[in-house]
Amino acid sequence: MSATATTSRYDRGLALLQEVSGTPVPGVLSSLADIAPDLARYTIEFGYGDIYHRPGLTIRQRQLINIAALTALGTAAPQLRFHIDGALNVGVTHREIVETIIHMLVYAGLPAALNGLTVARQAFADRPDPEQAGLGDPAQSRIRPTETSEERYQRGLAALKEIDGHAGEQVVAALEHIAPDLGRYTVEFCFGDIYSRSGLTLKERELASVAACTALGTAAPQLRVHLHGLLNVGGSREEAVETITQLAGYAGFPAALNGITAAREVFTERDADPRTAGR
Template sequence: MDRVEKSKEKYKQLFGNGVPAAYATDPDFQDILSYFIFGEVFSQGNLDDKQCELITLVVLAANQTLPQLKAHVGAALNVGLTPVEIKEAVYQCAPYIGFPKTLNALNEVNDVFKEKNIALPIESQKTVTEDNRFEKGFAVQTEIFGDVIKRMQESAPANQKHIQEYLSAFCFGDFYTRGGLDLKTRELLTLCIVSALGGAEGQVKAHVQGNKNVGNDKETMIAAITHCLPYMGFPRTLNALACVNEIIPEK
């Protein structure tokens, strides 16, 4: 099957029988878009459709491309992702893109859920308490990155220790410990989010190592970054791939 036929089949699977509005005004551009994203990128690598749609959601949230995000919430449901998985993927963005942008993304998710009569709020995935969120977050953080976390906390200047504590309690305690998505998925999504931001190559490298530590191999990371390409462009994609190759050199 050539990429044109692949794109038509994949688009129908994701979005149904509708026709993109851009065909009325920019048909050549829409063909390029459709044939590349749905005819080539979607079939590249070892990811399934659910993983691809989770990655699409977080990159669109990071970029604040909200109309496309809304369309892909529907696509995510169409390929079998649950409301919990969709919500958790968007929640996972908050430590990296901030609360306002995450709330913008959640508004789009909630609009789709309401249209589809999905009851809100969905079931809570919280697993920590105020008393143990730091401890549980530190444990997950150490599982991902190793003993370097303890050294970072011990060596932080006194006026910056709170930032290290926030990382453990907030980023990893409040989010990574939640149900709905497993650790490997959360860490892969985080790699995609920080790659999409641009200018965060230090964090990209750290999360390449984190992905490796939790069991995501180089081919999975390359496939994930490849899937980000249509949504974040070549410069950020090439920067992310350079980080992968630096941490995990080609043999």
């Protein structure tokens, strides 16, 4: 690669990193200068000059995807804090960040979501937003305490059909003879409670789900379901591929390559079905 091409990657990466970090001298440069300056350069050139600079996703979407993946992984609190701050810098709201983290409890469990919210609380304390007042006020809760289990189930079933269609129904049906309660919890809680919350669009929730399932690296069947779901709620194949490609920088190349294998299978299935061919 020529020196000019390398400089171009670095310069455009640095410009994007400055936008996300909100500082002319991003911390990655100073923190690695004494031990691994090349790693800082790779972060700028590859992470931002190559990946972030690609079309297909907005910078807001990329930040929500990072928050989802890093929350799900549960092993990178400093980086999660950086990307929460970065999300705020590019116009993501406190509410959208909280909803993304809450969404992750479906895929990574309560500890991961609770730890993610601890990081978010620290970030918000340094960046209060008057428009988000009452975010944690019980009076503003989205929970419906008088709602019956059947009402939650029916709302969840409607959401499941809208998002995942036949693929989602197959997941629930597969549990009927071995763990029917788990199937019901999937509908009632995952879709009736979590997916039905406001604050994020269904497309944003599916982008977050694809990011989490890719990053975890242990959920290929669920990744395929949510790739279908993303496409069913208006996401594009390009957005699906871009989301998975971005995870190469945050979860590693094996996770991204396995995610692309799942995407290839989903696209092939949809092309073979007249109802979904080409979308």
